[in-house]
Each structure stands twice: as structure tokens, then as C-alpha cells.
Amino acid sequence: MPDNGRKPETVALTIDGREVVVPKGTSLLQAAAGAGIEVPHYCYHPGLSAPAQCRVCLVEVEGAPKLQPSCVTVAQDGQVVRTDSDEALEMRKGVFEFYLVNHPLDCPICDMSGECKLQDYVFAEGREHGRAHEPKRVFGRDDFGGDVLYYGDRCVMCTRCVRFMEEVAGDPRLTVVERGSRAVIDTFFDQGLEGASFAGNVVDICPVGALVSKEFLHKARAWDLDHTPSVCAGCSQGCNVELHTRDNLVQRLKPRENQEVNGHWMCDYGRESYEWINRPGRLESPQAGRGSRRKPTDWRDVLGRLHARLQELRGAEVIVIGSPLWPNEGLAALDALAQAAGQVSRRVFRSPRAQDEDPLPGFPLLIRRRDLAPNVDGAGLLGFDRDGSDVGEGGLDGVAAHDGILLVLGDELRDQSEEFGASAALFVYLGTHDSPAAANADFVLPVTNFAEQEGTFVNAQGRVQRFQQALRPPGTARPAWLVLGALAAALAGNGPPPSRADGAFAALVAAHPAFAGLDYDVLGVAGAPLADAGAATAAAAGQRAP
Amino acid sequence: MAISVKVMKRPEAGRTSYMRATLKGMSLTLKHMVRPDSVTLEYPEEQPALHPRWRGTHRMEVHADGRPKCVACGLCPTVCPANCIRLVGGEDDQGNRYPIVYEIDEFRCIFCGMCQEVCPVEAIHVGRHFENAEYTRDRFVYDLDRLMEQDHATTLLWDPSDPRSE
Structure with a gap:
């Protein structure tokens, strides 16, 4: 639609007896979907072109001589459409019977x-029972390379995967070979999908089980998974995803539609970067004491002692290492x-960076970013500076000799020695896993990772995006904002600490002008841009520059 | 309500004879000795006839080549109300989906037979079988090999000639 400032033209039509008003140019299928009527479809996908070849979206349009494919029929003013007329249902029933002639069931x-x-x-x-007696044709399966496995018997030849690779990935590696019942999807000779960094999307858009993920194969049943709206933690693009969980473990990631961020797609790198969420060996209870004197304790005790210690050291120099x-x-x-607690001299984070970006040609907003962590931009806005190398190690100059307060959240300090923080007056380590470098920590506090709490990330576009809790936290691990917020409120003596994530977000908005005007409820599951997204990201980018 | 006590009038001790009652009882006993229509079953020499829908310990059906018929679809652990089935699916070297781990805790099982009812490939069955004694408790967790070894009759959850009970 041309955006020339005028009100977009609309058409009014009737679908299944319901008056529907849609913008001019909308297809009948989309108009019906907007009215809550689902018309079956295979070849149509909102992110791809519509070749109208699957013939299962046929609907009756008054005045048309025969049934019309609703995915390509444009809604007209005054049109009367019946998606569930006897003729349409009978036709679709017949089409589904043909699909099942060779489907292995x-x-x-x-x-x-x-x-x-x-x-x-x-x-x-469809029909209750099949009527085909002939033996079904058998293709077996084909390894397409990458993470994709193709079961030709199950394929309905919608060609969504072919069109995705051609139109969106810009890398036409898949095609239809042969004709009629012998038709299969295939790659060009032995080229395969190996190395195509967005090929995992063909598994998502396949309406049947023809293209499946090798990584997920036999891992869990799709109907047995819980779906939680979340944000991909693979890079700072922050693709909207669903975490599919079972047995308190993340089993896979699936993209969630958000036209402002990732469309319907996500990259294979993000899709595969969830194992760290499931990593076992978690810290389950707070611990206090350095080295061999460390003893597990409970939150009441540890927070009381930590508070007392911070009171003693009030005004000391503070170094903060975030993640x-x-x-x-x-x-x-x-x-x-x-x-x-005192005078903050440095706020740093360390995070790995990729060599280059990886854009999706057919959806320019979606880029696998260089920063391989979800909240690099949020950390930048909150005053944290990047430190260390592009593998997320090194840096932290002068921290070893620091004699004030040292607060570490989330950074596992893998490259640091056991002497780390030995000279600090107070060393507090908040993390999911214990670390050799945390041996000198006076307090080790178990906190939840992002999948075990709700909260927000800021992506590279300057968009604040909410995610929800998908997993139960291990032991007595608590969200970092709950622990730190309670301590900060007790030290500053300014009212009760936030007890819920929305309160924590409100406190963040009040303290940091970059987040001004944002409301946790308004963010919803689609997120919202920062008031001055461009300037904010530019500032964050400036801070990130080495 | 006042409590009233009813005093039974019995003959004094030594003034009554139990001979008549004893003889009556003995006659009944002796009658049973000679009458063959007793209900006692001479188990274990005689085995009881189990009802066709008797639901006892499980059995896994096998293919002719010895593979389990189970395809690890995951329906039985999902439907199981007692949560007694543990299943981990996988793929064998011929590309067939099969259960790497299939365990039924027969102690936990409530023998509802829903696993058999839900099975799409008629692999897991409850059996017409009741002799389950073991020397140790851990033997009651039946693994896949054990389930495949069982050779007792399986339950008919419905009449094959009248599957809808019409």
C-alpha cells in the first residue's frame, strides 16, 4: 500500500455471514483470518508469495463460476464469501483425500x-476413513545437510521451503524434482543445505512432517511441549521466539512473529544456542565465606550478613562486573x-563478538548481529562498558588489585585465576554456576538465568522486549533484581524493594532516563522501542566501540 | 436417653447339654467331606480361569525378527494416570524409531489398561496374569527386555468381533 498520508482505502465484504472491513488488496484468506475464520492452507504463508497450488483454501464466492483459492483472491467491495458452504467443504474433503493417497500416516x-x-x-x-487400497509410493528419507532431514513420503508439495530459500534466504538451494506423484523436494546434486545459516526456517514453515530438525529428532513429542513467549538470547537482534520446554528443560526454540524485529524467521545460530540454559550443576543455595570456610546458608542469613558488611564498608570504591x-x-x-554501597569506579561487562554480521536478504530487519548476547545494548544504556576481547575474555585490568567492593553478576570469570578478588574488601558473586575464580567470594548467591524469570532485554534496534518465565528455578535461586533490589533498598533506606518484575522495571524506568515513558504492561509480548531509540543505540554503540 | 441393660437368660452351667449342637455341626462338616461341589480351587495345581478382560502385568509385543513393536510415540506415558511408564525414544541403525528405555513400574501401575487402549501399534498390552511375586522390590520395575520376555496371554479390552460393543 502506498503510504501517501491518505487514509488507506478499505473494502467491506461478508465472510460466512460476518461483515468484514479490510484494507484494499487484502486476500480473502487474510480477511477471513482477521475475522477469526481459519481457511485451510498449505502453500500460502504470510511471509512468502502465494502460488495457489495446494488447492485446500478453496472457498465459495457468490457470483464466481467455481470455487476460488482464497489465498490469491483479492477481497472486493460487497463480495459474499462462504468458507464453509457444502460445496467448499466437499471440495476440500476431496483434496485432503488426494493428499492422503500417498501420505504414510x-x-x-x-x-x-x-x-x-x-x-x-x-x-x-477430511474423510473419516480412507478409500485408497493401492500401495503407497515410498521414497524414504533424504539428509539435506545442515540440521534438516527430508521425509519425501510425508511431503504435500506446498513448496514453501523452495520459496523460502529463494525469496527470503536469497539462496535457492531447494527445488522440486520430477512430476505428479513422483515429485520430491531435492537439493541441487549434493550441494545440500550445509552452511545456509537460515535454513532451519524451512522446518518451521513445513506444514507437515516432511522437513524435520535432526537436532530435535525423537527428542520430544511436539504435542507434549509447553510454549513460552520469550526472546532469543543468541545475539543482540533479540528475535522473538517461543521456548518449547518439557521436564523443566528447553527442548527447542521456534520463532514468534514480530514484523518489527524478525518477521517469521530466526537464524540457525540462535536456534541452536539454548543448551547453556539447560546446563546442569547449578548453584542452588546461597553460600558465605571465603575458600575453605565457605558454608551453605539461607537467604535471610546471607542477606542480613551482606547488608551488615555493606554498611561497614559504606563509601568504599565499587567495581561492578555485569553480564x-x-x-x-x-x-x-x-x-x-x-x-x-559506595563510589562506583567501573561498570563493565564482557561478551563474545562474532567476526561479522549475518543478514537475512529477504527480511532486511533481521540480522544475526556481532554481539552474541541478548542485552548488550541494555547494559550499555545502564552505564556498563564493554571490556575484554571479542571472545568475552581478558580485560578487567586492575580488578585483581582492587581493595574495595567487587560485585559480579553473571560473568563466570572463566579466564580468571583462583586469586581473583583476593584483595577485595568484599567480593560478592551472583551467578548460576560456581566458578574457580569465585573462590575468594565472601558471598556466593544463586540467581536465575533469563529463562527462569521474566524481564526485559534491549535489542540492537533499541527495542525493549519482554520475555516470560519458562522454567522453574533450581533450589532457592532467585532473580538477580529481587536479591539486589532488596539489598539496595535496605542500604538506601528508600521504601520497600520491588517484589515483582513489573515493579523492578518501574524502578529501572525511574532511575534511567533512557527508558523514560515505558510501561511494563504496554510492552506486552511484542516489545516497544525506546523513546529515543536511534540516539540511545548510537550512544550505546559509541560506548561499545573498542 | 437412659441406657437399659438386657440380661440374657441362659441355662446355668452344668444344667445343659451341648451334645445336640455338636452333632448338628459335625453332620454339616461330614456332609461337606463327601460332597464334591466345593468352591475351593486346588491352586497352584489348578489354575483359575481369568476373565478375558483381566488386566494384569504388562507385556510388549515383538516383531518376527525380535524387535519390539513399540515406536516410542509417547502416548502411553502421557495417558498413564499413575505416571508409571518411563520412555526414551531413539532411532536404531535401520532408521526405525524404537524405545531406548521403556520401563514400567508395576508397583505404581493401577492396571487401568489405558496404555494398551492408546497404543497405536498394539505393542504394549496388559496381561491376563496375576502371579507376580518377586524376591526383591526392584524387580517390579519391568524394563523392555523383561516386557518382551513375558509370554502370558494378553487382555482383550474389547471383543474383536464387536469393537464398539453394539
Whole structure:
């Protein structure tokens, strides 16, 4: 639609007896979807072109001589459309029967079972029993390379994968080979999908179990997974994703639509970077005491003692080491505690950076960014500076000799020696896993990772995005903002600390002007840009520059 | 309400004879000795006839080549109300999906038979079987090999000639 400032033209039509008003140029399928009527479809995908070849979105349009494919029929003023007329249902039933002639119906062993569109549509509209007696043709399966496995028998030839690789990935590696019932999707000779960094999306858009992920194969049943809206923690693009969990473990990531960030897509790097969330060996209870004197204790005791220690050292020099894997709330609370405790001399984070960016040609907003952590920009806005090398190590000059307060959140200090923090008057380590470099910590506090709490990240576009809690935290681990917020409030003596994530976010907005005007509820699951997103990201980029 | 005590009038001790009652009882006993229609089953020499829908300990059906029929679809651990089935699916070297781990805790099992009812490939069955004694408790967690070894009759959850009970 041309954006010339005029009100977009609309058309009014009737779909299944409902009056629907849609912008001019909308397809019948989209208009019906807007009215809450789902028309079956395979070849149509909102992020791809519509070739109208699957023939399952046929609907009756009054005045048209025959059924129309709703994915390419443009809504007209005064049109009367019936998606559930006897004729349309009968036709679709016939189409689904043809699809099942050669479909193996191996739902019990198919990874797509439970989210398969063939299963859903046939169950809703198809025949109760098949009438085909002929043996089914058998192709077996084909390894496409990368993470993708192709089961030709299950394929419905919608060609979404072919069009994705051509139109969106800009790398036409898939094609249809042969014709009729012998048609299969194939790669060009032995080229495969190896090295195509967005190829994992063909598994998501496949409406049936023809393209499945090798990584997820036989791991869990799709119908047995819990879905939680979240944000990918792979890079600072912050693609909107769903965490699919089972048995309190993340089993896979699936992209969640957000046209401002990632469209319908996500990169393979992000898709595969979730194992760290499931890493075992977590810190489960607070501990106090350096080295061999360390003893597990409880939160009441440890917070009381830590508070007393911070009171004693009031006004000391404070060095803060954060991590861009932690949400804004935790980093802001860390900053608030440091400011309440003494003179903050340095706020740093270390984070790995990739050599280059990886854009998706067909959806220019989506780029796998150089920063391989979700909240690098949020940390920048909250006053943290990048330190160390592009592998997330090194830096921290002068921290070894620091004799004030040392606060570490989330950074596991893998490259540091056991002498780290030995001269600090107070060394507090908040993390998910114990570390050899935390041997000198006076207090080791277990905190939750991002999947075990709710919160917000700021992505590279300057967009604040909310994610929800997907997993139960281990033991007595608590969100960092809860622990640090309680300490900061007790030290500063300014009212009760936030007890919920929205309160923590409100405290963050009040303390940091860059976040001004944002409201936790308004962020929703789609997020919202910072008031001055451009300037904020430019400032953050400036801070990040080596 | 006042409590009233009813005093039974019995003959004094030494003034009554139990001979008649004894003889009556003995006659019944002796009658049973000679009558063959007793309900006692001479177990274990005689085995009881179990009902076709008797639901006892499980059995896994196998293919002719010895592989389990189970395809690790995950329906039985999901439907199991007692949560007694542990299943980890995988793929064998021929590309067939099969259960790497399939364990049923028969102590936890409530023998509802829903695992058999839900199985899409008719692999897991409850059995017409009741002799489950073991020397140790851990033997009651049946693993896949054990389930495949079982050779007792399986339960008919429905009449094959009348699957809808019409």
C-alpha cells in the first residue's frame, strides 16, 4: 500500500455471514483470518508469495463460476464469501483425500505430530476413513545437510521451503524434482543445505512432517511441549521466539512473529544456542565465606550478613562486573546497589563478538548481529562498558588489585585465576554456576538465568522486549533484581524493594532516563522501542566501540 | 436417653447339654467331606480361569525378527494416570524409531489398561496374569527386555468381533 498520508482505502465484504472491513488488496484468506475464520492452507504463508497450488483454501464466492483459492483472491467491495458452504467443504474433503493417497500416516513416529496441518485439517474437514487400497509410493528419507532431514513420503508439495530459500534466504538451494506423484523436494546434486545459516526456517514453515530438525529428532513429542513467549538470547537482534520446554528443560526454540524485529524467521545460530540454559550443576543455595570456610546458608542469613558488611564498608570504591545475558532489571538493580554501597569506579561487562554480521536478504530487519548476547545494548544504556576481547575474555585490568567492593553478576570469570578478588574488601558473586575464580567470594548467591524469570532485554534496534518465565528455578535461586533490589533498598533506606518484575522495571524506568515513558504492561509480548531509540543505540554503540 | 441393660437368660452351667449342637455341626462338616461341589480351587495345581478382560502385568509385543513393536510415540506415558511408564525414544541403525528405555513400574501401575487402549501399534498390552511375586522390590520395575520376555496371554479390552460393543 502506498503510504501517501491518505487514509488507506478499505473494502467491506461478508465472510460466512460476518461483515468484514479490510484494507484494499487484502486476500480473502487474510480477511477471513482477521475475522477469526481459519481457511485451510498449505502453500500460502504470510511471509512468502502465494502460488495457489495446494488447492485446500478453496472457498465459495457468490457470483464466481467455481470455487476460488482464497489465498490469491483479492477481497472486493460487497463480495459474499462462504468458507464453509457444502460445496467448499466437499471440495476440500476431496483434496485432503488426494493428499492422503500417498501420505504414510506415520503420525506415531512423526516429529510433526501434534502441530501438523495435515493432521489438523483432515481431522477437522477430511474423510473419516480412507478409500485408497493401492500401495503407497515410498521414497524414504533424504539428509539435506545442515540440521534438516527430508521425509519425501510425508511431503504435500506446498513448496514453501523452495520459496523460502529463494525469496527470503536469497539462496535457492531447494527445488522440486520430477512430476505428479513422483515429485520430491531435492537439493541441487549434493550441494545440500550445509552452511545456509537460515535454513532451519524451512522446518518451521513445513506444514507437515516432511522437513524435520535432526537436532530435535525423537527428542520430544511436539504435542507434549509447553510454549513460552520469550526472546532469543543468541545475539543482540533479540528475535522473538517461543521456548518449547518439557521436564523443566528447553527442548527447542521456534520463532514468534514480530514484523518489527524478525518477521517469521530466526537464524540457525540462535536456534541452536539454548543448551547453556539447560546446563546442569547449578548453584542452588546461597553460600558465605571465603575458600575453605565457605558454608551453605539461607537467604535471610546471607542477606542480613551482606547488608551488615555493606554498611561497614559504606563509601568504599565499587567495581561492578555485569553480564549482557542478564535482563535490564538485574543489571539496573546491580547498579543501584553499587551506587548505594559506595563510589562506583567501573561498570563493565564482557561478551563474545562474532567476526561479522549475518543478514537475512529477504527480511532486511533481521540480522544475526556481532554481539552474541541478548542485552548488550541494555547494559550499555545502564552505564556498563564493554571490556575484554571479542571472545568475552581478558580485560578487567586492575580488578585483581582492587581493595574495595567487587560485585559480579553473571560473568563466570572463566579466564580468571583462583586469586581473583583476593584483595577485595568484599567480593560478592551472583551467578548460576560456581566458578574457580569465585573462590575468594565472601558471598556466593544463586540467581536465575533469563529463562527462569521474566524481564526485559534491549535489542540492537533499541527495542525493549519482554520475555516470560519458562522454567522453574533450581533450589532457592532467585532473580538477580529481587536479591539486589532488596539489598539496595535496605542500604538506601528508600521504601520497600520491588517484589515483582513489573515493579523492578518501574524502578529501572525511574532511575534511567533512557527508558523514560515505558510501561511494563504496554510492552506486552511484542516489545516497544525506546523513546529515543536511534540516539540511545548510537550512544550505546559509541560506548561499545573498542 | 437412659441406657437399659438386657440380661440374657441362659441355662446355668452344668444344667445343659451341648451334645445336640455338636452333632448338628459335625453332620454339616461330614456332609461337606463327601460332597464334591466345593468352591475351593486346588491352586497352584489348578489354575483359575481369568476373565478375558483381566488386566494384569504388562507385556510388549515383538516383531518376527525380535524387535519390539513399540515406536516410542509417547502416548502411553502421557495417558498413564499413575505416571508409571518411563520412555526414551531413539532411532536404531535401520532408521526405525524404537524405545531406548521403556520401563514400567508395576508397583505404581493401577492396571487401568489405558496404555494398551492408546497404543497405536498394539505393542504394549496388559496381561491376563496375576502371579507376580518377586524376591526383591526392584524387580517390579519391568524394563523392555523383561516386557518382551513375558509370554502370558494378553487382555482383550474389547471383543474383536464387536469393537464398539453394539
